[in-house]
Amino acid sequence: MSYKMAPGNDRFGVRMIGPTLLKYGTDSQKEKYLKEITNGDAQWCQGYSEPNSGSDLASINTKGKYDEETNSITITGTKVWTTLAHRANRMFILVRTQEGSKRHEGLSLILLNMKDKGINVNPIKNISGKSSFNEVVLDNVKVSAKNVVGKLHEGWMIALDLLNFERSGIDYIGWAERCFDDLLSYCKEKKLLETNSIKVKLTYLKSSLESAKIMTYKALWIKEQSNSIHMEPSISKILATEINIKIHDFAFEILNTKSIYINNNNKDYFAERIIKNRLFFVSGGILGGTTEIQKNIIARRGLGLPR
């Protein structure tokens, strides 16, 4: 779908909360939400980052007060950089539900309806001029405790597992492969392959694209094999986001001045798409944990290097 640039691809539902619910959800959660995702009736968004909690996700402050009598949770706080929140009807959100808890303790992963009273979405314009992400303010949003994924106060590991589903996403590779194929066609059409340096650069890009694709498949395969934490999702995310950007950068270079104009009269769809995507893909190396965070994960959790 990414290769074909199909609109309406709900990666938060299909790729993140869907597989997470399959693994940790209750029967009623599976029945309700998986059906919606499968039918394409839902658009999910991810309530993780906060104004002061980016790479350091465990420092989140959004609070959820549990009421035993009504078996409900009242959520107050602010989430930010929430991609597609302006279009979403569902959100999975990480909330500190245990009062006084610190870091990884006392957190819960909760499913919200974006139409719930007290949710306000404020779009933020990004580098490409679009409002793909948002600030989401939650003011005493009341939700049933039945919407907690896994156990109350024990959401951290589930949230991390969900991130691994996100990181092993195949869509980065789909975008990169599409851009590479279009670029190659463009180079053939303009007879640019007669220039050795261009051919050499394309060879390097193709080899990295293939290895990133293989590692993405491996990340997906290994998630199916066992529940333990593996490094492949982090490896896959680093490689896939980097090659995506490298291919777009080279396309930008090849297209030269054609790629610096964005206007409605631009008939060169490929050139217009390259600059828009290149600007948008700045986010690839940031969302779901920056490249630097992935390297920290590999070094510390994977290779056992000391803090």
Place this chain on the structure above:
Amino acid sequence: MMDFSINESQKMIIKTLQDKLEKKVDFKLLNDKSEKKSDYKYGWNELLELGYIGMLNEVDSEDYGLSFFDFCLILEKWGYNLCEGPIIENSISGILTLQKFDKKKFQSIITQLSNSEKILTSTILEQYINKKNLPFISTNNGKTLISGKICNVPFYNESSNIILIAKSKLGERVVIIPSNSFKILENKTSLIGEEICDIEISNFDMNENNFVGTHENCNMIIDFMYYHTIISKCSETIGAAEHIFDITLDFVKNREQFNNKIGSFQSIQHNLSDMYVNINEARELIRSASKEKYSENFQTLSLLCKVICDEKISQLSWTAHQLHGAIGFTWDYGLHLLTKKILINKNLGGNINFYSNKIF
């Protein structure tokens, strides 16, 4: 869904080989050898003892023999332990090629190669990229004669036969010639002490038994040898890279500076992560290519593997030197041997210009 698993039988093959090799690996002797103070050769006899040479099978079989994928797993360990011997030449250009293209005619020599009564070396990597100076086949008084020079032949002194490309008026042919029919023009030594020879043959009288395949399938045979050899060399390279990674990880976990293990510094950690990422991507691409031998993408995939190794794995060895500091720069530490092995493999079989012309 692609399958990345290593089955029990493959795990056993790798472990048996690793156990056998680890008992004897000796960087001191390998160092001496690279200075020509010793003729130490490591790995070949161990491989013969395990019987792995003769088990490479043309057809992947679940109950007998080694597939090409299995063979590449062996080569990873082979490269890890800096082993030396004509395993790739003997197995790919010898056993596998002869089985596939001329099994009936060469059944006897296949058996001899499998039980090491004969050892075959190959010139494919040198000749494939430089076809201007191939030995020439001519006819004279009813005789079929071959003459010419070949440079950079590996394992010439150990071999009983050489498989090579020659040209005739009708085009190229693959031929097998007894090694003692050649004369050595020059003995050379590689960066890590491997012997390489420039050799010459003059009016050697050939018969039908010297020719592998036919004129019609000659290019197919040459391509088969080249692309399988390229993947094999990449597997060997990735093994050497894994060894570099292991000793580097061990080093940064133990080396202390500023009252801290240097592995606790984020800049060092990110370098290690980069190395780990590059090894994983290259390894999985190579393993996946080794399973694709019947696919139409096999040739392109093989070249992409070589490009990844040449670009990222050679860079990885330089990063390892940077992280080791001065100790890695010394002759006494094994890192230099592994780096040199990777550099040697990088320069075999072509370069980025050659590969990009093939791919596009």
